[in-house]
Amino acid sequence: MNKILSAIAALIMLINPVQAKPVVNVGGYLFAPYVNVTEGGMFQGFTIDLIAAFNELQSEVNFQFVNTSIGNRYQAYKIGRFDMMIFESPVWGWQNFDTTFIPLDIKDGEVFITLRGSNKNQRYFSSFAGKSLSLVSGYHYQFADWNTDDNELANNFNVQFVHTNKASIESVIKGRADIAPVTYSYLMHYLQTHPEARSQLLISDRLDQSYSHSILIKPDAIISASDVKQWFEEIRRSGRLKRIASKYNVDI
Numbered sequence: 001m002n003k004i005l006s007a008i009a010a011l012i013m014l015i016n017p018v019q020a021k022p023v024v025n026v027g028g029y030l031f032a033p034y035v036n037v038t039e040g041g042m043f044q045g046f047t048i049d050l051i052a053a054f055n056e057l058q059s060e061v062n063f064q065f066v067n068t069s070i071g072n073r074y075q076a077y078k079i080g081r082f083d084m085m086i087f088e089s090p091v092w093g094w095q096n097f098d099t100t101f102i103p104l105d106i107k108d109g110e111v112f113i114t115l116r117g118s119n120k121n122q123r124y125f126s127s128f129a130g131k132s133l134s135l136v137s138g139y140h141y142q143f144a145d146w147n148t149d150d151n152e153l154a155n156n157f158n159v160q161f162v163h164t165n166k167a168s169i170e171s172v173i174k175g176r177a178d179i180a181p182v183t184y185s186y187l188m189h190y191l192q193t194h195p196e197a198r199s200q201l202l203i204s205d206r207l208d209q210s211y212s213h214s215i216l217i218k219p220d221a222i223i224s225a226s227d228v229k230q231w232f233e234e235i236r237r238s239g240r241l242k243r244i245a246s247k248y249n250v251d252i
Helices: 002-015 046-057 073-078 122-126 150-156 165-173 184-193 225-237 240-247
Strands: 023-028 062-067 084-088 100-115 132-136 158-162 180-183 201-217
Touching: 023 046, 023 073, 046 062, 046 084, 046 225, 046 240, 084 100, 100 122, 100 165, 100 184, 100 225, 122 201, 132 165, 132 180, 150 158, 158 165, 165 180, 165 184, 165 201, 180 184, 184 201, 201 225, 225 240
Parallel strands: 023 062, 023 084, 132 158
Antiparallel strands: 084 201, 100 180, 100 201
16 A cells, blocks of 8 residues: 555656645735735735746745735744745834845835825825824834834824725725825836826825835745845846836836
8 A cells, every 4th residue: 555655646746746846835915016816816916926936947946825914924924834925024023033034125115195185285294183094904104113003003093994005095095084105116006007096196205114125034944045045136137027026116
């Protein structure tokens, strides 16, 4: 029986060799344009395309996307649900974790938006007093001192919580909130696909925050940070990184 099982296993490896590779789980959560979900429930975005590029570049491991949530990603990391996460920042709640970060020199940030009006200009964004905000639950915002506790944020601001950047934008367009901080790259993508919104929105000149993304890797992962860094640089040198970034309006 053992010989039969061994033969079956060997046959499976020949038929589908990808499954024979060690798997590197890459965590991700809804953070457009890096991870988004289609109406059909399929994950897409910069992270998904970059995982595909890693898999096509090398044959040592199989990178596999693992969905988590904004708030649960820390616990998922602690229990080993994923080995790596692309497009994270060390200041987003990772200070007390044993982690390795690889800087990517890919920049993004959050800007503020509001509906245009005759009485509105850039000074409108200087104070939130008497104004309602639409915030993505779990996101770290600099104006809120990186606090992600919904209850504390609700005590300090007139706020409604949503789950995506798209919902934040549309809450402003529909008049449900006065101001929303939105990821700049996603806002540019949204305006491309919804050009009518460009004339409706006033966008702040100042950023709430700007960040340079990094790749997070568990120190005991089956791949080393140096391997990932080398593969990423090869993707960059090939021009593929620039093509993917352009697709999602991300500045590299």
